[in-house]
Amino acid sequence: MLTVTPVTPHLNWINVQNPTSEETIKLVTQYQVTDEMLAYAIDPDERARVEADPRANITLLIFDVYCVPDDDAESQTAPIGIMFTNDNLITFTTEQTNFVTELLEEQVDHKSDTQHINDQIDLVLPMLYQLSTDYFAPIRQADSQRVEIQRSLERRTDRKAIAAFVNLETGLIYILTSLRGNVSLLKDLKRRSRNLTTQQTNDLDDVLIEAEQGLEMATMTSNIIERISNAYSKVLDSNLNNTMRFLTIYSIVLTIPSIVFGFFGQNVHLPFESSPIGWELTIMVMLVLAVLTMWLLMNNHWWRK
Incomplete structure (x- = not known):
């Protein structure tokens, strides 16, 4: 599905979700997206990074977002693609990451006054800030579950609680890997973006701070869970x-x-x-x-x- 939304007279937002072969051809022919960049953007296993094509004047961000799991499933993350071209902002999502579209719609509505939108980055940075802070809730939830399991282990040590610890640790691995990639992406973006305004630079710094904070929280929680799990495993042994x-x-x-x-x-x-x-x-x-x-x-x- 390909949806085009005019943002300003000189900027369109194009949302791409599970594109068909006809839509991919349209992106290449009508919106000057290269085949290589398009392949990166729609790859569901692509790692978080910045990719640029100076000849086509295209910059692609692959950003990992946290996806709320169904029922008791493990925490999951998935990549989204954010592409900057001359006159277009193109986002690539799936059914799993379609909530990102709603966040960007809110930014477009919030900044409907064209005086507040000077560049595509003005729409993207607030969205990245929200996506970075979305990691905080599952990390805090994992820490709360860790405390409950630890209390039950103090009363009785059994393998069921150790298995619960392992499940928590597995979910945090996805979060840790994604946050590390996002932090690396944001640092690379900051290094490449030399023409940002002071406000845009400050906004990018805010996103980076939140991503680093989430990474520190996840690392600390993961280390605690790992050490407690190892300690109780030794007790069982x-x-x-x-x-x-x-x-x-x-x-x-x-x-x-x-x-x-x-x-x-x-x-x-x-x-x-x-x-x-x-x-x-x-x-x-x-x-x-x-x-x-x-x-x-x-x-x-x-x-x-």
């Missing part, structure tokens, strides 16, 4: 080791009756075989050997190693 040591001692002790009573299956003379209390004496010998074996293992501190 220690408990498992203790259980295995107990079972090992138990199995060693249980072999003693088998060894003692196994001799009675042999056709040889055995002690106490003629005694009226031979059976009781044999059981006593077995118990003494079992207790002695357990005592030796316990006092050798093997249990605590």
Whole structure:
């Protein structure tokens, strides 16, 4: 779908969503978009970065946005394309990132007075600011979930809580990767944009500050979750080791009756075989050997190693 919205007499906003082959041809022939830039813009796996084509006078921003997951799904991010041409601002979205279109529509309506729109960047920077701050809510939510899981672990350590920690950490990986790419993109854009006005430079700095703040928040939360998860994993491993040591001692002790009573299956003379209390004496010998074996293992501190 391709939608053209006039913003000023010299600027059009073109929103592209899942373009057909006819629409891609129209972008190339009518709006002078190069095939290479178009391929970058519609690639759903493209990483966040700035791409420029000086010959065609095209600058493309690939910016990762946070997408609200459905139900209990993991946090997800997806790229959007923002292309600057001579007379057009072109955005590339999908069904998943279509909410970006609404943000830009708000900016167009808010700055309907043409005196407030001097360049495409005047529309894009406020939108990037909002998209950067959208990462704060899921990061805070992940930290809140971390606190709840940690409290439950203090009462009882189980693998279900550890799995919840792993899911949180997985969701934060998407956020961390996207925020790192966005911060790198904004720094690169600032380095390339030497003709910005003072206000535009300040707006770009504000976006960069918010993106860096989100990156710091996500990094701190991810580090805390990782360390807590590792700590409780070690506790579970220690408990498992203790259980295995107990079972090992138990199995060693249980072999003693088998060894003692196994001799009675042999056709040889055995002690106490003629005694009226031979059976009781044999059981006593077995118990003494079992207790002695357990005592030796316990006092050798093997249990605590």
